Amino acid sequence: MSTQKHAFQAEVAQLLHLVTHSLYSNKEIFLRELISNASDACDKLRFEALADGSLYGDQPELRVRIAFDKDARTLSIADSGIGMSEAEAIEHLGTIAKSGTREFMARLSGDQKADAQLIGQFGVGFYSGFIVADRITVETRRAGLPPEQGVRWSSGGSGDFTVETITLPERGTRVILHLREDALEFADGWRIKELIGKYSDHIALPIQMEGETWEEGKEEGQPGRMVKTGEWETVNQATALWTRPKKDITDEQYTQFYEQIAHDWQPPLAWSHNRVEGSTEYTQLLYVPSHAPMDLWDRDKKPGVKLYVKRVFIMDDAEQLLPRYLRFVKGVVDSSDLPLNVSRELLQESRDVKAIREGNTRRVLALLEELASAKSEAPKAEAEDSTAEVTDVQDKKEAAASDKYASFWREFGAVLKEGLGEDHANRERIARLLRYASTTHDGQTVSLADYKARMKEGQKAIYYIAADTLVAAKNSPQLEIFRKKGIEVLLMTDRVDEWALSFLHEFDGTPLQSVAKGAVDLGELQDEAEKKAAEQAAEAVKPLVDKLKETLKERVEDVRVTTRLIDSPACLVVKDSGISLQLARVLKQAGQAVPDARPVLEINPGHPLVKKLDGHDRFDELAHILFDQALLAEGGLPDDPAAYVRRVNALLA
């Protein structure tokens, strides 16, 4: 029988090097990765067998068996799952399909703990075997293929691997690790059991090990030893966690389960586990992770919810089960109503799925509301303690809960905002969850409700400004009058902000108003004297305004006098209905067509520069400089930057 040699794809070789060199002090994770692969392989078989029951052959049992041999220094993980054909083995174990891998490698930091957490997210699981093995042999046979079409894959983990055809009586995959000298601890039943308990307890599949018993030395003075009994024993819980009653599940178990399904080794921020009864029956176990995955901004990323039907795994990332703006949520939905042969197409039309999706959405929002409301969770016993300490304890608890929301918001807030446009039915609820930076609360984020509660007397709108950065937003000339009058303005710096707010016209009856749109109308916030002075100033500069209009007619929609400026000579705004200059820039950068709307130039009649302008012999030059500077201050760039520089230089000279 011939053995063929294949070279690893260059990326694999590089990855192998990195994995083995950066994770050697966190060796044990290899087992969780290989068990997870074995479990996936069983899920795949179960799913394919829904369409073709003959794939099970005469072996209906799905399980993982772990065996070790101290003398031979091997550890093997065998599953009765889908297996691989020769072509599949070459492809799956010789190349890296996932595009995120390059990024993964760039992110490896040298901090082994952090690196170990990254590894699971990137489909490099199999290669982690080389942390503990100097050779890995894989024997595998695809379900449905005859015994003679088994495959043996083998590699020492450097440049290449070999593949040969062998006869294998059983389908599925056996991964045999030839342990390195410094990894012999894993050829030990206790150690393996400990790791299974730690990482793989809730794999909904029996993980079995051969029983061992203590045998006394046969002769006087000869030491006793552990011997195999020949019986396979299941060593994990092997029940789907979500099917167990809530009260029987510890936080630690919930966390472990999360780690398994999300391949994320940082504990989740929060979760919600419910059995929903009624016209559609299902169980949901949904988690909010504590940190954003790297592909969060991928437009095609699907929500990370696995679909099960009556405990049978159906598919990963079932996109119908949650709206896109909750794509950061991970978890499991197990339906009692859907047919087992449900397809992605069918999911789109199913009314049950629609009900599940709505139920999931409500749940996640409720979970976030809980975090956001930061209610004290101090247990009774503590509350009965001496008063001074109680407040202390409660403060801490409140801080912890609100920290959680702050941390959620930092990681996922920008994604949640998409919900304003995507989920009309829940818009109000989403609006209550929004948080923004504020001109009056440096370093904090505030909610719309907070803002509303402290609005000034006579204030009719919630004011906000959107800019590319916090600094640009804070220093925008458009804020001058608001700052002077002590009116709070929300500072928005996410790209999605303006688009999202175009769906939210008011909050709790109060309109939201961009300070960069339309003329300022502070209404009752301005007193009569101020209004009068403004009118007089406007009257006085009317000829100047007309002249500016004429000179800049190609560049502006209008020129008018404003009261919003204190220290700056001019600023740009757009009409009430128009899209802001900031949003227009974002859209343009994203390659989208943007209506060619010209801005309105607003001038500050009290500013020395504006006063000087009238009758100046270089009026035209100054007018253009005034416009370009207003554009710069607002975060834009002049259409013809060189012309701007020329004009300024001419003045300086």
Ligand code: ADP
């Ligand atoms: P991932 O599992 O994240 O895709 P791995 O590097 O762990 O990445 O595995 C690569 C591929 O090899 C898997 O996607 C799968 O197709 C195949 N594979 C790995 N282990 C097994 C197994 N026990 N049975 C069948 N296929 C497997």
